[in-house]
Amino acid sequence: MKNLSWGILGTAGIARKAMLPALREANGCCLTAVASRDIVRAEAMAGDFGIPRAYGSYEALLADPEIDVIYNPLPNHLHVPLTMQALAAGKHVLCEKPLALTLADAHKVTAAAKSAGRVVAEAFMTRHHPQWLRAHELLRAGRIGRLTGVQALFSYCNDDPANVRNQKDIGGGGLYDVGCYAVDTARFFFGAEPEAVSCTIDLDPDFGTDRLTTGAAHFPGGGQLSFTVSTQSALVQQLTLLGTEGYLVFDAPFNCPADHAARLTIDSGADLLGSGRELLTCTPADQYRLQAESFVREVQQNRTAPATTGDILGNAAVLEALTRAAQSHRWEAITTTTGQAGD
Ligand SMILES: NC(=O)c1ccc[n+]([C@@H]2O[C@H](COP(=O)([O-])OP(=O)(O)OC[C@H]3O[C@@H](n4cnc5c(N)ncnc54)[C@H](OP(=O)(O)O)[C@@H]3O)[C@@H](O)[C@H]2O)c1
Structure with a gap:
């Protein structure tokens, strides 16, 4: 080819x-x-x-x-x-x-x-990193029991008014910029669409963008996502997958450098001192390169739908519902249709 x-x-x-x-x-x-x-x-x-x-x-x-x-x-x-x-x-x-x-x-x-x-x-690109694929395998193998919770924290500090993230009219704000990772992460690991979401935000008074946002989603079967993202707090990224028989923690869940061996901690939860804890190390990998190569395979296999398009719709539906929930201060149901004829 x-x-x-x-x-x-x-x-x-x-x-x-x-x-x-x-x-x-x-x-x-x-x-x-x-x-x-x-x-x-x-x-x-x-x-x-x-x-x-x-x-x-x-x-x-x-x-x-x-x-x-x-x-x-x-x-x-x-x-x-x-x-x-x-x-x-x-x-x-x-x-x-x-x-x-x-x-x-x-x-x-x-x-x-x-x-x-x-x-x-x-x-x-996160979906292509070996640490995500390893975590997915561990989940499917039942290593932490049934997945009950996905908990994500993604924060950095950028208060430059010229930055695209701080301009409301061009799609700025923390929810769009990094909240979308929490949404995609939970959809990936639960392998399902959430049913409803809630969300609270703190707006920057000058930019009008959300600078601190906390959201939650519940999934079929009772699983839950909880996340906080910020554009004006300390630099940190955390991701924990909580199960009925253990949990998994990522050291660098979203932006693991390509030359760094990503580490996952799996803990059976035997005690609070780590006696059931094991450290797993993944081979260093450039997730952007893996993403490009995966995209090329999609094209070569002529996969125009539905794997990629289903995720685009799913992520957009959840982000839109989170935005609604931030305004209504209520739980908002997810819909993947627009209500227009032909959906
Ligand atoms: N996947 C990831 O790891 C990752 C990381 C960071 C950002 N992103 C995403 O990538 C996108 C770009 O983010 P970035 O931080 O790289 O942005 P950026 O450095 O500000 O670049 C955006 C580019 O868009 C062009 N542009 C067109 N209209 C513009 C406008 N009105 N204002 C500013 N730039 C305009 C400019 O190129 P020209 O003027 O040369 O045409 C500019 O260089 C965002 O959607 C962001 O969410 C993804």
Whole structure:
């Protein structure tokens, strides 16, 4: 099979830090073009990463017939419009999280991918890390009994008004930026959709974005997610999977560096002093590279649905319900339909 040619929208920090280095190494991938609103920035990024083509507009990149896959790491409000344009141009799209800010938009994108016969996926690189796959296997093998709780904490401090995370009108705020990881994590490990959610937020008075958000969700069978995310607290990431016969703790659940051997602690809960505790170490892995290679396999196997599209809809439905719950101060039910004809 021929390598897929990738084109990059924008000159985002995440592209520079993680995805471009990963794409340079990934099997089946050829880093072909980058586009920016400013040709000078596009050319600079192309020079830094040895990318053969640079474009001064997103439209010019989408019109390049040799590009197979578009990577979309634009600010959140541009995920859906540019993904729709890329699908219309016949491209497959790997789009940064959260792909959609509303459930209606998620439906639009998944329907467009289906009718174009193209793969669209939301870039939750965590799902590809060996530590997640190992934890999943341990769960399925019953090592912690029945999963009852997923507890996540994801926090950093960024109060730069110019940062995309601190601009409400372009999809900023902690829930969209990192709350989406808690949602995707719980859906992944429970292997189910939650039935209802509750949420409380603290808004930044100047930015109008949520800077501290705590949410909960309950899953069929009684399992629960609880999470706190913050854009203006200390840097920390924690993830615990609680079971009826033990628990699993991740050392670096979401951003484990590629050269670091991820560690999982599994504890039977025999006592509070750790006598039932075992430390498991995973081989170092670049989750962004694994994500790109997995995306290439999806394209090669022509898997336009439903694995990736189901997750896009599921994540959007939960994020939207959390947003509703933060406003209503009540538990909100999850719906994966928009209520529009044809859903
Ligand atoms: N998966 C992960 O690990 C991860 C980590 C960080 C971020 N992300 C996601 O990646 C996306 C980008 O985040 P980032 O921190 O990398 O953003 P960033 O550095 O601010 O980059 C965003 C890029 O989008 C383009 N852009 C177009 N319209 C813009 C606007 N109105 N304001 C600002 N930039 C605009 C700019 O490129 P040009 O001007 O050159 O066109 C800019 O370089 C977000 O969706 C975020 O959730 C994912």
